[in-house]
Amino acid sequence: xxxxxxxxxxxxxxxxxxxxxxxxxxxxVQAGALDGGGIKKMLSSASDNALDKLSKPGAxxxxxxxxxxxxxxxxKLASKLLKTSDKLGVxxxxxxxxxxxxxxxxxxxxxxxxxxxxxxxxxxxxGIALKxxxxxxxxxxxxDADLRLKVRPLIVSALTKxxxxxxxxxxxxxxxxxxxxxxxxxxxxxxxxxxxxxxIYNYMAKEEAGLRGNALGIxxxxxxxxxxx
Numbered sequence: 001x002x003x004x005x006x007x008x009x010x011x012x013x014x015x016x017x018x019x020x021x022x023x024x025x026x027x028x029v030q031a032g033a034l035d036g037g038g039i040k041k042m043l044s045s046a047s048d049n050a051l052d053k054l055s056k057p058g059a060x061x062x063x064x065x066x067x068x069x070x071x072x073x074x075x076k077l078a079s080k081l082l083k084t085s086d087k088l089g090v091x092x093x094x095x096x097x098x099x100x101x102x103x104x105x106x107x108x109x110x111x112x113x114x115x116x117x118x119x120x121x122x123x124x125x126x127g128i129a130l131k132x133x134x135x136x137x138x139x140x141x142x143x144d145a146d147l148r149l150k151v152r153p154l155i156v157s158a159l160t161k162x163x164x165x166x167x168x169x170x171x172x173x174x175x176x177x178x179x180x181x182x183x184x185x186x187x188x189x190x191x192x193x194x195x196x197x198x199x200i201y202n203y204m205a206k207e208e209a210g211l212r213g214n215a216l217g218i219x220x221x222x223x224x225x226x227x228x229x
Contacts, residue, residue: 039125039129040117040122042135042208042211043208044117046136046207046208046211047110047204049203050200050204050206050207051107051109053203054103054106054200055104055106055107056103057100057103058099058100060100060102060103060199061095061096061100065202066195066198066203068095068195068199069098069195070091070183071183071187071188091171093167094167094168097159097162097164098159098162098164101155101162101192102195102196104154104157104162105151105157105196106200108154109150109151109154112154116143116147119143120139121142132205132208132209132212133204133208133209135208136201136205136208137205139204140201144197147197148194151193151196152189152193155189155193159188168183168184168185
């Protein structure tokens with residue numbers, strides 16, 4: 001009988017602990033309680049932190065997981081360009097310019113992402129709360145099209161600023177390989193926009209996981225305290 005009471009006591013403690021964790025991660029979104037921001041606040045912080053890191057000089061290029069590459073840079077086009085144009089470092093220079101452009105765009109994108117976060121309905125709060133990158137994924141699914149629409153002009157401006165379009169045109173005149181690959185301003189812009197967005201989401205997800213880790217750590221402490229009682 002004592003064993004059963006102990007068993008049910010632990011179950012009750014576990015349930016209370018889970019509720020404590022959930023109240024930290026999910027309840028603020030619904031009622032604006034505790035920290036006044038909940039998941040929206042967490043996602044805004046994750047977005048700001050990610051964009052701050054990515055806007056640092058050379059950040060995109062330094063991280064091979066998110067480095068911006070020329071379209072087709074993992075295939076035959078890259079090999080041919082490296083053999084013909086890159087003897088003078090032309091391809092490498094253009095690639096670095098693309099990464100610099102992504103960094104400049106990230107610097108300007110903070111209010112764009114903030115606005116998208118503020119407009120989230122967060123109807124799927126439980127699902128968001130239970131995944132380490134749930135809020136980032138929800139933002140991607142709910143607002144990706146609008147985000148890309150607003151980030152694209154930032155990319156165009158940045159590509160112009162770093163001289164990427166001018167470099168692209170010079171490479172096109174030099175060997176004709178870019179023409180064969182149908183790589184022009186429009187396709188380069190789309191490719192850099194796509195890769196930049198993936199890089200931002202990648203960093204946002206990491207930042208979100210870190211922020212959630214802190215919150216869940218508090219929840220775990222509460223759970224441990226309840227079980228010890």
